[in-house]
Amino acid sequence: xxxxxxxxxxxxxxxxxxxxxxxLGNPVLAxxxxxxxAGITVDIARExxxxxxxxxxxxxxxxxxxxxxxMRAGQADIxxxxxxxxxxxxxxxxxxxxxxxxVFVVPRDSEFTTAADVDRSGVRxxxxxxxxxxxxxSRTLEHASVVRGEEGVDEFRTQGLEAGAGIRQPxxxxxxxxxxxxLVEGPFMQIRQALGTTATRQPETVRFLRDLVxxxxxxxxxxxxxxxxxxxxxxxxxxx
Numbered sequence: 001x002x003x004x005x006x007x008x009x010x011x012x013x014x015x016x017x018x019x020x021x022x023x024l025g026n027p028v029l030a031x032x033x034x035x036x037x038a039g040i041t042v043d044i045a046r047e048x049x050x051x052x053x054x055x056x057x058x059x060x061x062x063x064x065x066x067x068x069x070x071m072r073a074g075q076a077d078i079x080x081x082x083x084x085x086x087x088x089x090x091x092x093x094x095x096x097x098x099x100x101x102x103v104f105v106v107p108r109d110s111e112f113t114t115a116a117d118v119d120r121s122g123v124r125x126x127x128x129x130x131x132x133x134x135x136x137x138s139r140t141l142e143h144a145s146v147v148r149g150e151e152g153v154d155e156f157r158t159q160g161l162e163a164g165a166g167i168r169q170p171x172x173x174x175x176x177x178x179x180x181x182x183l184v185e186g187p188f189m190q191i192r193q194a195l196g197t198t199a200t201r202q203p204e205t206v207r208f209l210r211d212l213v214x215x216x217x218x219x220x221x222x223x224x225x226x227x228x229x230x231x232x233x234x235x236x237x238x239x240x
Contacts, residue, residue, distance in 0.1 A: 004051055004052060004053075004208065005204070007202070007204065007205075008052070008202075008204060008205050008208050009052050009053070009054065011201055011202050011204075011205045012048075012052060012077055012078070012197065012201065012205050012208075012209075013049075013052055013054045013077055014077075015077075016054060016055075017049075017054050017055040017056065017057045018045065018048060018049040018052060018054050018055070018056045018057065018077055018078065019057045019059060019075065019076045019077045019078075020041075020042075020045035020048075020049075020056055020057065020058055020059065020076065020077070020078050020079075020080075021059050021061065021067040021068075021070045021071055021075075021076035021078065021079040021080070022037050022041055022042060022045070022058050022059065022060045022061070022067065022080065023041070023060075023061055023062075023063065023064050023066075023067045023080060023081070024037065024060050024061065024062055025061070025062045025063045025064065025128070026167060027169065027170055028098070028100055028167060028169050028170075028231055028235070029041045029080060029098070029193060030042060030060075030080075031229060033060075034058075034060035037058050037060050038229065039225075039229045040097075040098065040222065040225040040226055040229055040231070041080040042058065043221075043225040043228075044080070044097065044195060044213075044216065044221075044222075044225070045058070045078065045080075047212075047216065047221065048078060048195075048209070048212065051212065059075060059076050063128065063129070063130060063131070063150075064081055064082070064128075064130060064131050064132065065129060065130025065131070066130075067079050067080070067081060068081055068087060068090075068091070068130070071090065071091060071196070071197075071198060072090050072198075074198075077197060077198075078195060078196065078197050078209070079091065079195075079196045079197070080193065080194075080195060080196070081093075081132070081193070081194065081196055082132030082191045082192055082193050082194070083096060083192045083193075083194050084132055084135045084136065085139075086135050086139075087135075088199075089199065090198065090199055091196040091197070091198065091199060092196060092197055092198065092199045092201060092206045092209075093194040093195070093196045094194045094195045094196070094209050094210045094212075094213040094214075095194065095210065095213060095214065095237065095239075095240035096192035096193055096194045096237040097193060097194065097195065097213050097216065097217055097222050097236070097237055098193040098222065098226070098235045098236060098237055099190055099191065099192055099193070099235060099237045099238075100167055100168060100169070100190075100191045100193065100235060101167070101168040101187035101189070101190060101191065102132070102133040102136065102165060102166070102167065102168070102187055102188050102189040102190075102191055103115070103165070103166065103167075103168045103171050103172075103183060103184060103185075103186075103187050103188065104118050104125070104163045104164065104165055104171075104183075104184040104188060105153060105156060105163065105164045105165075105166070105171050105174065105175050105181050105182070105183055105184070106118070106162065106163050106164075106181065106182060106184055107162075107180065107181055107182075108179070108180055108181055108182045110162070110163075110182075112162075112163070112184055113184070114184065114186050115184055115186045115187060115188035117184075118144060118162075118163050118184065118188070119141055119142055119143050119144045120143050120144060121143040121144070122144075122162075123143070123144035123145070123162040123163060124144070124145055124146075124147050124159075124161040124162055124163070125137060125141075125144055125145070125146050125147065125152075125156075125161065125162070125163045125164065125165050126146075126147050126149060126151075126152040126153065126154070126155030126156035126157075126159065126161045126163070126164040126165065127146045127147070127148055127149075127152040127155070127164075127165045127166075128148075128149070128150065128151055128152045128166065129148040129149060129150070130148075131152070132189075132191050133152075133165045133166065133167075133188075133189060133191065134146060134148060134152075134165075136188075136189050137165060137188070144162075144163075146165075147159060147161055151166075152164045152165045152166050153166055153170075153171060153174050156181075157178075157181075163184075165188070167191065168187065169231075171183060192237065193237075194213070195209055195212075195213055197209060210240070213240075214239060214240055217236055217237060217239065218239065222236045222237075223236050
């Protein structure tokens with residue numbers, strides 16, 4: 001791990017504390033409340049601040065798009081988002097620390113059995129506005145269309161859509177509670193969750209973050225943080 005220089009500290013925490021944007025809308029990555037957040041993203045943010053020897057300040061949001069906008073507006077120094085081409089112009093990402101899956105939920109009597117089946121003309125898919133899977137599906141769907149809302153599964157249910165999209169863990173929990181729907185088991189995407197900072201940061205600063213993430217994966221920090229949050233250690237991303 002490269003040493004932390006005074007230039008890195010000044011570049012990454014110019015306000016004297018590390019401002020971390022946390023998305024509480026993804027229960028795999030963050031749990032708790034805005035005043036007492038927890039989870040792997042919170043643990044990583046604290047570790048970054050510890051290496052910089054500065055305090056950490058959490059800015060909590062209920063959606064990835066709000067976390068992203070906080071970064072764009074200069075309100076946060078680091079963020080935790082899925083890597084996506086639509087974000088890379090503004091955010092310098094590390095390699096992913098966690099990989100999760102995007103899956104579909106459909107009515108129990110639906111004919112869809114694979115993720116590929118869902119991309120048909122006339123099919124409407126509920127998505128969380130600005131989420132990684134909204135960005136991905138908006139870019140890759142050839143026939144189906146997306147319906148955006150605060151939660152994809154809520155739009156799916158309330159509007160009687162043909163499918164809803166989301167992260168496997170909460171979507172599976174939703175399906176388990178509603179017998180009239182079921183999960184399409186195969187994922188439609190791999191969601192690569194990474195640590196990010198603004199693309200205007202110095203190359204040395206970005207290298208520090210990228211090296212740190214690799215160290216935290218290799219040393220078991222990420223796996224241990226997942227386990228503490230009752231998430232599977234198998235979600236740890238492979239080495240870059």
